[in-house]
Every structure is written in C-alpha cells, then in structure tokens.
Amino acid sequence: MEWSWKRIPAEYLVANVRLCRDGKLADRPGFLHVQKGLVAALGPGAPSREDLPVLDGGGLVCAPGLVDVHVHFREPGQEEKETIATGSRAAAAGGFTAVVTMPNTRPPVDHAPMVRYILDRAQETGLCRVFPTAAISRGQEGETLTEFGDLVKAGAVGFTDDGRPVMHGKLMQFALQYARVLGVPVTCHAEDLTLAGKGVMHAGYWSTKLGLAGLPRLAEDVMVFRDVELARATGGHLHVAHVSTKGTVEIIRRAREQGVHVTAEVTPHHLTLDHSCCRDFSPLYKMSPPLREQEDIEAVTQGLVDGVLDCVATDHAPHTAMEKELMFDQAPFGVVGLETALAVCHTHLVKTGRLDLGQLVEKMSSRAAETYGLPCGRLEEGGEADFLLFDPDEEWTVQPEALRSMSRNTPYGGQKLAGRVKATFLRGRPTYRDGE
C-alpha cells in the first residue's frame, strides 16, 4: 500500500532503514513495524507483511527518539523566550521525543499544581514527552525544602534549583535523603557562588585579555566534590548537570568507581567550543557554566566516551534577541541547543572517530532516560514507537533564523554540520519532517 504523510495509518512499516539500538548501528538494512503507536516488530531484512503501507526509509538511520534531560521551556512566566509549545517544536526538529524541563520558571515549579500545569500544556501540544523537575527549595531561594512527596506524586521526575546553586550544605543533604526514599535524583547546578563572584566567562587567558570577570573552574569543582560526598553519605542519587571542567570529570570518575550513586550530563557546547569564542564579546557564547579550555573539552569528551558522563543534554536556554544584544557582562547566560545537538555531536564526536553513531545515539536516548529513570529512549518490540530518521551524510549550515525555537541564541550560527534529522515520530505519529 502507498504511504502518505497526509494520513498516517495506525499500522505501517518503515522499511529500508539502518536500525540503531542498544548502542549499535546495524550495517544491513532493516525495518520497523508500527502498530497503534507501539513497535510491533523490528529487525534486519525486509518486512514480511505486504498488506501494510510502507514508508521507504531510503537507507536512512532509524534511531530511538532522543531524550534531553536538561531544557528550559520558560513557561509559565517568560513566554517571550519560549513556550512549552515552541520548545516542543524545537525538540521535535532536533529528533527529541522526550525532555526534562528545569523548574526555574516564573513562578518556579515548587508546588504540585505547577507540575500538573506543565504536564497539561505538554499534553495539549503533543509533540514531545515532557518530564518536569521541581525545585529543591521553595521559590528556589535555597532555604526550605519543597513538598517532595506531593511533587513526585504530581509527576516530578527529580529535584533541582538549576540556575541557582544550593549553597546551603544541609539543605542539599536533606534533599538527597528525601529524594532517595522517593527514588528520584537530585540534580546539582554546581557553582559555589562565593568563588564565582561576578564572573561572566571562564577565568583564564581570554577573561584576562578581554577584561571580563572570570568564573574559575574551582567554583564548579568544589561544589561537585561537596555534593558527591553528600550523595555518598546519604545514599541518595546525585545527578550533575552540565559538567564543564576536567576536575569535575575526575571527581565523578573516582566517586563512581567507589560506588557512589552519581550520574552526569555534558552539553554539546562544552564538548565542542572553548573560551576563545568570547573574543569578540558576543553574548551568544555566554553560558553558565562557561566555555572552558581545550583540556576541559578533551576531559569531558573522554568522560563521555568512557561512560563517566552518562549522556549529552543541551541545557536549551532560550533568550530573546534583545537580551542577547546586551553587553557581554550584562546579557543573560544560556544558549539554545535542541535543534543542533545531534548534528553538532555527530560532526564533532562521530566524524572525528571518538564515538560511533550507535554509541552517540545511546548517550542521547536510553542512557539519558536512565539518569532520571524515564520510561523512554529505547527502540524495542512492544515499546513506544518514538523514533527518528537521520541522514548522517547530509551537510547543512546552521541558520539561526530558521530555528523552530522562539529564540535564536545559538552559538553555532553559520557553522556547517554533518548529519541531519529528516523526521521525528512520537507514538508512531510524525512530529517533524525536514523541509515542512
């Protein structure tokens, strides 16, 4: 039967695709059989059912829908930057079918109705699974714990004061103890504010040259060290967000060897860009943690390759064009990342031989989902039909104005990348098609 993008059937086949699952990319063509939003069957060779509509994959890679465990969708409160709808659209365009949202909205996600609001808005949009995290402290003010139990019951998948580090050691300890019983991680945005001071970029050669206040590696390292020790003492699950320094990688490596329950993520920009990008004072390269040095890039890359860092997460942080027109020291921290993440990592990690595509996809899907215990990120029989079609050979140039996110603050504008998401499917239905 003929395939039509206009009317997606409840049951169909995707044929002539290279399946990517369990960290491996098949070298022979295979097929995927979708039935009522689930994967009925998949495997090598040609499908045996001739009565079903067939989408010819044309030799593209068919991978599980990607999972990003660190995004800011800004709703409610800052809808001029992003909404759950536009963020979901950006996610779909990047091949993502699930995201974990950070709680630093306005007001912050610090009580159960806020969690339910986000889930409702995500449901209405229907382009992406949205898993909200909730704040550790009320108002993210670092003083009193939020209602962890009620928040988890409402659907929170973890706790974090992301954007604002938890400076109070005891509060962090209590958070890890509470979260442990509830079976969810506590995520740390590791930054000692007293060491960070008024820093706006990595403390080093370029900050000295440009006269911009520096953010030292130590501000991250000492907080990761503290939180790792708190995780060891409490038995809680610590997830370290956006690792940026070589020191952090070593602290996590040692802790994992010693059996501490620590997981970690690294962003595409910390894997690929260094502090010299700030040389023209462009706030498009201003983020927290900041872009560091080549040796840090090497350390986080090796950490990802070794599995010390579990996954890639974008820290998708939309800001308006006007905010990013401010002077470097006054502009907000953060860059968008959903729509470029896979191509950036494919270009800089797979094309360079550090990872193969199967491994990269695993670190952007199932491994990512596991850090928060999410029920997604795998392509398997009986599982949800969340998948993407990817052309590893297509080259394209990042055009900020073509992004589907409401914001344009990408650090990759004008960069030529290898590998393009051609289509994304959520529960068997397309959420994105290249060129549409």
Added chain:
Amino acid sequence: MILRSKDLIGLEDLSREEILTILEAAEAFRTIFDRPVRKVPIMRGRTVVNFFVEPSTRTRISFELAEKRLSADIVNFDASNSSLKKGETLRDTAENIQAMKIDMIVVRHSSPGAAAYLGRVLKASVINAGDGAHEHPTQGLLDIMTMRQRLGDLAGRKVTIIGDIAQSRVARSNIYGLTKLGAEVTVCGPPTMVPAAIARLGATVEHDLKRAVADADVLNILRIQLERQSQMVFPGNREYHLMFGVTEEVLRHTKPSCFVMHPGPMNRDVEISSAVADGPRQVILEQVTNGVAVRMAVIYLLSGGDPRQLGGGARAGVREEE
C-alpha cells in the same frame, strides 16, 4: 586612511607604525598649547558626541578640550538621566544619536566590548574612552608619549606598572602599546590583583615591590579602587600602602633617573605617598597635558587628517584660528 580602522578601540589593534604616527601628530598638536590662541580650525563643521555611560570627569574634560581646540561641534551625552536608564538598549541609543548625523562618538562604558560593539554597528568613528577593564587606548598613548618625551626610543626600556592589574584597562593598554615599541613591562601588585594569565599578554609578573622597581625607567602607578576592599581582594588601604604604596623609601631602590606616573585621580597615601605625588620625580601633570594632545591627534587622524600636513617646522596644517 592613515589608520587602518575607522575606530580606535584598543592599542592591541594598532601597529607599531600607527602608534608612532599618532604620537608624532600629538607632538605637533602639543606645540599649539604654548601659543596665546590654542585652537585650530581643522574639525570645523564636524560633530563629535561624548557618550559617557560611565561617570568620568577627567577623561571627558580632556576629550572635550581636544575637540574644542580642533573647532569641532560637541554634544555631551549624560547617561545619568538618559533613556539608557529607561530600558533602551545601547544599540538603540547609539543608532538614534547617529541618525542625527554625527561624525564621531567618544564612548566610556562600564562593559568590556562596548566600544567595539558600537564600532561594528555604527558608521561614525568610535573612540574608546575606556570600556570596563578592557582597554583605555588614549590613556595608554598619553602614557607612552610622556615616557618618550623623557626617554626617547622606548626599545629596551623597563616600565613597571603597580596596582590592581586585574581591574585595570590602563594596564592592558600600556602592556599592548609598550611591548609594541620594544619596552619591557613588569606588573606588580597583590596576588589577588594580578591574574596569572597577564603574563601571556607580554608582561612579567613580580609581587615584590622592591624587586619590581629595581631597574625600572618608569613607574606607572594605578589607582586603587577602594570598593575592591569589600570584595575581599585586599585587606585595606593601610596594608596596601605598607606593601605596595610608592613612597620616597621605595624610590630609593630605583635608578636615580626613574620617574613616576599616575593616570589619576590619585588616592594619596594609598598607592602613592603625597611626598612622591608632589615630588621631583613625578610627571603626572605632563601626562594630563599630553592627554589633550593625544586625543586631538586621534580625532584628527580618524577623521581622515594627514599627519604629513602637521610635520616639519612649519606645521602647515596646524594654523592658528584666524
């Protein structure tokens, strides 16, 4: 164009030749100051905006005098009651000013990169009058001019800069300009005020004041910002004066010919003792005079002036206002 860029953002961007060209022109303008009428008609009919988003008295007055002595029309933009305070972006404000058809904009801003940004978005020439801790090129030029008046060619000369190097745009502009002319620069200050990476900009780091001044030909003493004490960067003025204050006792460890500079305004008896500030070794007021001449030279050259018109005994271009 004698200078390659339409803007002067920093001494990092200038070649050795460009620096020397500016300094020669500045020397020519300097001669006007000794005449009864200190004004030339070179910039008649041109408009310069002094856009000072960060407060400054001396630098603004120096620029204003330079502009007036070149017969330019001047507008002073006072940021304290400006639309910038009402949420307008720097770009909008600057483009509005430019839309009123101006030739040049002199900008002082607390953010590093502000001058370079305006240089990119505006057609008018931009002169950086200090952007955060980044650069202050006309200060660097006037410092170098003052040193050359005393020392001649600076190749092989030793300049020691003392103070809060981390926060100092003056230090950065001095390092770039001086090293291009072959001078050796040493920076000295408390370790909390001297970032390790400054060595990679071409300066030698020395935390012991007596060693730092021992073979120096010039000491350039920076102003200590007293609010840095609240940031725990240093224990206080008394301690600073004891360890890094330039006093007559410190000068005894220098060569007899070594002289003392300060960009002002001074904290007397903090970074410099009153005895030194008023003593025979200081050239602080010569710096101030040279500042006006350097700024005239920069404005002249950026607006397309030809330095050859200023050269020679006749100084043809530097006619007195009739």
